[in-house]
Amino acid sequence: MRIVYFLLSxxxxxxxxxxxxxxxxxxxxxxxxxxxxxGFWQNAEPVKKDYSAxxxxxxxxxxxxxxxxxxxxxxxxxxxxxxxxxxxGYLHAKFRLWQMExxxxxxxxxxxxxxxxxxxxxxxxNDRNMRRLGMVYGAKISLSEMxxxxxxxxxxxxxxxxxxxxxxxLTQAELPLEYKLLNYVPEKWSNLKTAYLLKYLSFDLTxxxxxxxxxxxxxxxxxxxxKKMYPIWNQSSSPVIPAGTYFPPASDxxxxxxxxxxxxxxxxxxxxxxxxxxxxxxxxxxxxAGGSKTLSGRPILCNDPHLGLNLPSLWYEIQITTPQYSxxxxxxxxAPSVVIGFNDNIAWGVTNAARDVIDFYRIVFNGSDRSxxxxxxxxKKADLNIEKYKMKDGAxxxxxxxxxxFGPVMYDDHFSGKGRxxxxxxxxxxxxxxEPSNELKALxxxxxxxxxxxxxxxxxxxxxxxxxxxxxxxxxxxxLWQQGKFPNKWNMQGDFIMPxxxxxxxxxxxxxxxxxxxxxxxxxxxxSSANQVPADTTYPYYLGGxxxxxxxxxxxxxxxxxxxxxxxxxxxxxxxxxNAFAExxxxxxxxxxxxxxxxxxxxxxxxxxxxxxxxxDNEQTGPTIFVNWFDIxxxxxxxxxxxxxxxxxxxxxxxxxxxxxxxxxxxxFTDDVNTPEKxxxxxxxxxxxxxxxxxxxSLEKEGRLTWSKYKDSGIRHLLRLEPLSRFHLNTGGGRNxxxxxxxxxxxxxxxxxxLTDSTEAYGIYPGGQNGNAGSRHxxxxxxxxxxxxxxxxxxxxKEQSGDKRVSSVLKFLPAFK
Amino acid sequence: MKFFxxxxxxxxxxxxxxxxxxxxxxxxxxxxxxxxIYQPPLRSFLTGFCAILLLWYGLILKINADNQNILVEKVxxxxxxxxxxxxxxxxxxxxAIAGGLGALTGSFFRKMF
Numbered sequence: 001m002r003i004v005y006f007l008l009s010x011x012x013x014x015x016x017x018x019x020x021x022x023x024x025x026x027x028x029x030x031x032x033x034x035x036x037x038x039g040f041w042q043n044a045e046p047v048k049k050d051y052s053a054x055x056x057x058x059x060x061x062x063x064x065x066x067x068x069x070x071x072x073x074x075x076x077x078x079x080x081x082x083x084x085x086x087x088x089g090y091l092h093a094k095f096r097l098w099q100m101e102x103x104x105x106x107x108x109x110x111x112x113x114x115x116x117x118x119x120x121x122x123x124x125x126n127d128r129n130m131r132r133l134g135m136v137y138g139a140k141i142s143l144s145e146m147x148x149x150x151x152x153x154x155x156x157x158x159x160x161x162x163x164x165x166x167x168x169x170l171t172q173a174e175l176p177l178e179y180k181l182l183n184y185v186p187e188k189w190s191n192l193k194t195a196y197l198l199k200y201l202s203f204d205l206t207x208x209x210x211x212x213x214x215x216x217x218x219x220x221x222x223x224x225x226x227k228k229m230y231p232i233w234n235q236s237s238s239p240v241i242p243a244g245t246y247f248p249p250a251s252d253x254x255x256x257x258x259x260x261x262x263x264x265x266x267x268x269x270x271x272x273x274x275x276x277x278x279x280x281x282x283x284x285x286x287x288x289a290g291g292s293k294t295l296s297g298r299p300i301l302c303n304d305p306h307l308g309l310n311l312p313s314l315w316y317e318i319q320i321t322t323p324q325y326s327x328x329x330x331x332x333x334x335a336p337s338v339v340i341g342f343n344d345n346i347a348w349g350v351t352n353a354a355r356d357v358i359d360f361y362r363i364v365f366n367g368s369d370r371s372x373x374x375x376x377x378x379x380k381k382a383d384l385n386i387e388k389y390k391m392k393d394g395a396x397x398x399x400x401x402x403x404x405x406f407g408p409v410m411y412d413d414h415f416s417g418k419g420r421x422x423x424x425x426x427x428x429x430x431x432x433x434x435e436p437s438n439e440l441k442a443l444x445x446x447x448x449x450x451x452x453x454x455x456x457x458x459x460x461x462x463x464x465x466x467x468x469x470x471x472x473x474x475x476x477x478x479x480l481w482q483q484g485k486f487p488n489k490w491n492m493q494g495d496f497i498m499p500x501x502x503x504x505x506x507x508x509x510x511x512x513x514x515x516x517x518x519x520x521x522x523x524x525x526x527x528s529s530a531n532q533v534p535a536d537t538t539y540p541y542y543l544g545g546x547x548x549x550x551x552x553x554x555x556x557x558x559x560x561x562x563x564x565x566x567x568x569x570x571x572x573x574x575x576x577x578x579n580a581f582a583e584x585x586x587x588x589x590x591x592x593x594x595x596x597x598x599x600x601x602x603x604x605x606x607x608x609x610x611x612x613x614x615x616x617d618n619e620q621t622g623p624t625i626f627v628n629w630f631d632i633x634x635x636x637x638x639x640x641x642x643x644x645x646x647x648x649x650x651x652x653x654x655x656x657x658x659x660x661x662x663x664x665x666x667x668x669f670t671d672d673v674n675t676p677e678k679x680x681x682x683x684x685x686x687x688x689x690x691x692x693x694x695x696x697x698s699l700e701k702e703g704r705l706t707w708s709k710y711k712d713s714g715i716r717h718l719l720r721l722e723p724l725s726r727f728h729l730n731t732g733g734g735r736n737x738x739x740x741x742x743x744x745x746x747x748x749x750x751x752x753x754x755l756t757d758s759t760e761a762y763g764i765y766p767g768g769q770n771g772n773a774g775s776r777h778x779x780x781x782x783x784x785x786x787x788x789x790x791x792x793x794x795x796x797x798k799e800q801s802g803d804k805r806v807s808s809v810l811k812f813l814p815a816f817k
Numbered sequence: 818m819k820f821f822x823x824x825x826x827x828x829x830x831x832x833x834x835x836x837x838x839x840x841x842x843x844x845x846x847x848x849x850x851x852x853x854i855y856q857p858p859l860r861s862f863l864t865g866f867c868a869i870l871l872l873w874y875g876l877i878l879k880i881n882a883d884n885q886n887i888l889v890e891k892v893x894x895x896x897x898x899x900x901x902x903x904x905x906x907x908x909x910x911x912x913a914i915a916g917g918l919g920a921l922t923g924s925f926f927r928k929m930f
Binding site for chain 1: 832839841843844858881883885887889890895911912921922926
């Protein structure tokens, strides 16, 4: 009898333990998750946590010290670069492991493995998009190129060892919160994962192409109309390289294939593919004022890349000091070195070049097995790559992708992007990120660059995503190169889908690096870029693409008039809320408004708009009225025509519309083709204004008419978990404004560096150094960032180790094996 | 007296086990203690239950105090619980049930000899 009681009790105990150790649906295993010695409670760090420790590590050669300051920025002091990068890998893992691994899963199409396929298979679809785009293919090519270079290979190896040293010594209690929530554990890091991360940046920053949408527009509109809707040059543009700069003739020439007219320009078919692409508003600002324009007589360099704002942040602030160099700036968790920063001699910053480096080719397969495709008048074998997708529940989804001379066939019978319909075309993608390249070498060389020549040499290694590299040195040089490897295209090559049956449509050559747009120590005393067109139409190569207009215009206007500039002036400029687009659009729109048709309530909004000073400041109502009015206005202008165009379409750019209206009094698009009457601009302006007033009234009732309330900025957790995000920030700025703070994207790292003998640098990003939501350092910069404040960046010297800003000291000591 | 000694020893052993072993080691600790220091089944259960309840409650209070409740508030929202106190109680009760059952089994085990 007693044994029965015992066995019964034992069984119940075991069952309860097993149940509490298994996850149900989305819930983590309760026992593991809720135990104060293992579960999430262990992630609740003491607010006064000291990160000091002495670790004996077999992989390092010399004593290495890491001083954390009061903002938890690590200052690494190492005797050689390998030790320094080992330490960087260790720190990235210690503070950002989950995010860096998660992002490599996103990049390599493996999110379904940890999140499941998602509702309507949306996550799986996204994963397939990444693999079909050739992210894994590109990363492997890039890794092999990087590892061919002995120095880069050593740097990657040291970094990877640092990450893995942390992972190997990670206990269940120390596992980052997100792993506990999703119930999985980290894999070992590898150099390939770093390559994935770098490709992910390319994915994020090369979305400036509309080949499919343009092809559909071309299938419906005449050439003349198409050019009006999507012009390649905008009159208001203030190019990166000042207009009027002399460019020598192109040393490399290309011409369109003889069949281009019939097979390319006159090919009028519509495509039902819906691309999954990143927001084209992924922009950035950078500029340098030379000594002639600053109070100190030394250059001041500024940079603020605008990217999706997430928690944990994309950036991790770091100082790396070795006997050869001492660099400070923003690093990318998952990759060695500093991406944007400064050292004892120079500073650099980047913005996206926004050039079109993605083209599509229509492939003709011999039958549905996709094993052969028609090329140059014969059937050619396609390599079929099997892609396996593991789901969270263990199920496996199998997909296959055909590879051609152009690249992977991203869209075919089995995949049409976001859409769930069968694709009516096979499209191979040619993408610059598939080319062998070693961007990391550019960054590591910049980290140690001492002068303009070093900078020029360093950036040559940067192929993709093309960037505007702004530069300043203590010796007084300022410069800006638009650097990247860009295909040399004939006029309008790749603006539409190209024939994939003939290699003469393939990219033939690349623009010689020395002929990339650049400017060094210009007369005007400053350089700048803000994703606008790199050069005017005298640049001898085809630039195509799709460029921002107003931020660059406003930056150049301001820098032109500024003088005796200080770092405070630069902070004000980065936080400037002036909306140059509104300045161009509002007077025109008001002028065409029939005021007598408005009700008193509507007139009230009109008066508010009229009183607006074009500043997107937090408490203004003008920007809310304007952006909503313009949205409806442009929809009324374009959507009637676009609605008749088959397949996914693209709304023409804002500046295009305003410029066209101003210069063309009988702009045919103002007519609503769905009504018998012939509408004019006045009709559309009035109709759209009356319509927007309905929305404005309800916004006002909700107390959301002021700009910051309407915009409602926030920083979201990567898993979109609300309690781990920061919402309802009080911020100004927005699109077309230097302070590019939109709802969920904006200045992701604001940096100002004055290159005086003792560097004076400021910076901030909307996040915190510790990726752990249970740390006070998780989001500690967010409030100051929203207010437009900066932190003085401390480029620490070794002899300052006793400084009161040092909060913890982590020491790595070589262990004897 | 036995109750308090068992309570204390269970708590200490469970804490030590928790440093090196998985969360369910609290049940093992309670099992071991109650099979060595014999108490009738019901009282054993109660001892194990209370020992882990108090241990976890104490650990969590300390964690929350040091952390100024930053994380407990976030996680209770993620778990869809009204307040952070509920999360604390649920955590402690889960540990306590495991501890209680472990101790109960220990008591029955001891009774066999």
